[in-house]
Amino acid sequence: MAARVEVLGVPGLPEVKAGDDLADLIAAAIRRAGLSLEPADVVVVTHKVVSKAEGRLVRLDRVTPSNTARQLAEELGRRPEDVEVILRETARLVRAAPWALIAQTRHGFVCANAGVDHSNTAPGVVSLLPEDPDASARGLQAALEAAFGVPLAVVVSDTFGRPWRLGQTNVAVGVAGMAPLNDYRGQADPAGRTLVATQVAVADEVAAAAELVMGKLDRVPVAIVRGVRYARAAGSARDLVRPAERDLFR
Amino acid sequence: MAARVEVLGVPGLPEVKAGDDLADLIAAAIRRAGLSLEPADVVVVTHKVVSKAEGRLVRLDRVTPSNTARQLAEELGRRPEDVEVILRETARLVRAAPWALIAQTRHGFVCANAGVDHSNTAPGVVSLLPEDPDASARGLQAALEAAFGVPLAVVVSDTFGRPWRLGQTNVAVGVAGMAPLNDYRGQADPAGRTLVATQVAVADEVAAAAELVMGKLDRVPVAIVRGVRYARAAGSARDLVRPAERDLFR
Numbered sequence: 001m002a003a004r005v006e007v008l009g010v011p012g013l014p015e016v017k018a019g020d021d022l023a024d025l026i027a028a029a030i031r032r033a034g035l036s037l038e039p040a041d042v043v044v045v046t047h048k049v050v051s052k053a054e055g056r057l058v059r060l061d062r063v064t065p066s067n068t069a070r071q072l073a074e075e076l077g078r079r080p081e082d083v084e085v086i087l088r089e090t091a092r093l094v095r096a097a098p099w100a101l102i103a104q105t106r107h108g109f110v111c112a113n114a115g116v117d118h119s120n121t122a123p124g125v126v127s128l129l130p131e132d133p134d135a136s137a138r139g140l141q142a143a144l145e146a147a148f149g150v151p152l153a154v155v156v157s158d159t160f161g162r163p164w165r166l167g168q169t170n171v172a173v174g175v176a177g178m179a180p181l182n183d184y185r186g187q188a189d190p191a192g193r194t195l196v197a198t199q200v201a202v203a204d205e206v207a208a209a210a211e212l213v214m215g216k217l218d219r220v221p222v223a224i225v226r227g228v229r230y231a232r233a234a235g236s237a238r239d240l241v242r243p244a245e246r247d248l249f250r
Numbered sequence: 251m252a253a254r255v256e257v258l259g260v261p262g263l264p265e266v267k268a269g270d271d272l273a274d275l276i277a278a279a280i281r282r283a284g285l286s287l288e289p290a291d292v293v294v295v296t297h298k299v300v301s302k303a304e305g306r307l308v309r310l311d312r313v314t315p316s317n318t319a320r321q322l323a324e325e326l327g328r329r330p331e332d333v334e335v336i337l338r339e340t341a342r343l344v345r346a347a348p349w350a351l352i353a354q355t356r357h358g359f360v361c362a363n364a365g366v367d368h369s370n371t372a373p374g375v376v377s378l379l380p381e382d383p384d385a386s387a388r389g390l391q392a393a394l395e396a397a398f399g400v401p402l403a404v405v406v407s408d409t410f411g412r413p414w415r416l417g418q419t420n421v422a423v424g425v426a427g428m429a430p431l432n433d434y435r436g437q438a439d440p441a442g443r444t445l446v447a448t449q450v451a452v453a454d455e456v457a458a459a460a461e462l463v464m465g466k467l468d469r470v471p472v473a474i475v476r477g478v479r480y481a482r483a484a485g486s487a488r489d490l491v492r493p494a495e496r497d498l499f500r
Contacts, residue, residue, distance in 0.1 A: 003258075003259035003261070003463040003465075003470065004256065004257065004258050004259070004463065005256075005257040005459070005462045005463050006254065006255075006256055006257075007254065007255040007256075007257070007459065008253075008254050009253035009254070011253070095498040095499070097498060099496065100496075100498065102498065104414075109414070110413075110414035119448065159448075159450070162412065162451075162492075163360075163413055163492070163497065163498065163499040164354075164359070164360035164491070164492050164497060164499065165421070165451065165454070165490050165491065165492055166431060166449060166451065166489070166490050166491070166492050167430070167431045167432075167449045167450055167451025167452075167454065167490060168448065168449065168450055168451060169419075169450070169451050169454050169455055169458070170455065171415070180417070181416060181417045182417075198369065198409075198418065199416060199417045199418065200409070200417055200418055200419070200461065201412075201415065201416065201417030201418060201419050202417075202462070204415070204417065204419050204458070205419055205420065205458040205459065205461050205462055206462065208419070208454070208455040208458035208459060209255070209257065209455065209458060209459035209462060211450065211455050212255045212452070212455055212456065212459060212475075212477075212478050212479075213253035213254065213255050213477075215253075215479070220253065225462075227462075227463075228462050229462075229465070239416070240415050240416050240417060241414070241415065241416070242412075242413070242414050242415055242416050246349065246350075247413065247414060248345040248347055248350065248352065248413065249345070249413040249414065249499045
């Protein structure tokens with residue numbers, strides 16, 4: 001039997017506003033699309049709608065830039081308010097160049113602009129990453145499991161750029177209901193050789209697969225990924241963060 | 251209509267040997283599995299079977315390490331023959347630590363061990379990346395298009411680790427028949443805001459999706475990814491290589 005994974009886009013989510021019950025909106029959209037959720041499905045939700053529901057939006061005209069932000073903005077040729085918001089989200093600045101400001105967020109993720117994003121928001125408004133994306137994922141998991149009566153996993157995703165490779169890919173920033181790493185260490189390959197260093201970031205691969213039906217311009221912020229083999233666990237995207245002592249690119 | 255992508259593992263490929271007609275073996279395995287190829291399918295093939303078919307294997311007991319390799323091996327606590335093969339595949343050493351040797355290959359990819367790999371090979375034998383993975387992909391594309399009578403894209407994949415994030419994900423090292431980047435720059439999001447910096451590495455996301463049905467231990471080195479929106483083009487994985495002047499992590 002051929003292994004088979006299905007990725008289904010969930011269209012028709014309304015524009016999400018602060019305070020909305022996102023799980024309710026997602027459940028309704030799934031049903032309207034004639035879809036359902038099956039046991040062990042992974043529901044992938046772009047962080048953007050999670051952040052909107054949680055009110056993680058900032059109007060730039062209400063931001064007062066610090067001197068540090070003004071100085072960095074001038075060096076990089078960027079808007080000081082924008083840089084101020086980024087610095088507030090930043091635990092550690094990794095690299096700064098006119099074309100990219102790379103920062104580690106409080107969650108531990110290293111990405112452009114500490115996850116602060118202008119796309120798919122009203123003009124002059126930026127979105128932040130959820131305060132605790134794992135908690136957001138857990139909340140969605142509990143509500144969707146109750147709504148559909150099946151065990152599920154949830155991944156909250158964002159698109160990150162990568163060093164050395166062009167283009168962004170979707171990755172997991174929040175995880176619930178699954179171990180984000182499939183661990184093959186100590187197991188034997190078909191030649192009988194023990195695999196010593198193979199951990200597959202299955203939550204990131206699921207996020208990437210989901211992006212294939214989401215698109216950037218289509219307002220499809222939710223996808224169902226069905227048929228994935230993963231280890232059932234509480235899960236946390238923090239398990240995907242490389243510890244500092246193993247980070248050669250600080 | 252919900253967007254839908256399907257990922258189908260192709261099982262039953264025999265152990266591939268140098269000189270084998272890989273496209274023939276893949277076509278036969280697809281048919282034996284009761285599958286077929288449809289127009290615009292992306293066939294993802296792990297580089298490992300491509301390298302085996304192309305004879306890109308090295309017996310370590312026939313390798314004579316250079317002084318440079320011996321010295322580096324001693325510093326890192328690794329086998330000199332292993333380091334010698336890695337250095338031969340290396341265009342530029344990026345970082346060296348006891349737990350990771352990060353190098354840029356002649357193709358431009360930055361990855362662990364310059365793509366030299368011990369897994370799924372006979373004991374004492376390592377595999378190299380294909381000499382020209384785009385050419386390998388083009389060859390497979392032409393032969394599979396002829397065999398099934400439909401236009402196809404082909405991605406040759408490898409699993410790479412990432413800085414800052416734990417776990418490996420599958421990425422494209424060879425591409426044929428598709429533009430590896432979906433370019434949204436200059437297009438407008440639903441709020442009417444022009445997206446300024448969004449290129450999605452669709453070939454890498456397709457490779458990641460394929461890995462979900464491949465698994466590390468299952469000998470499923472081929473997957474069909476169906477329903478992906480991509481731009482038809484000659485394509486090259488070199489389009490995914492970030493130019494040096496935009497690389498903040500050299």
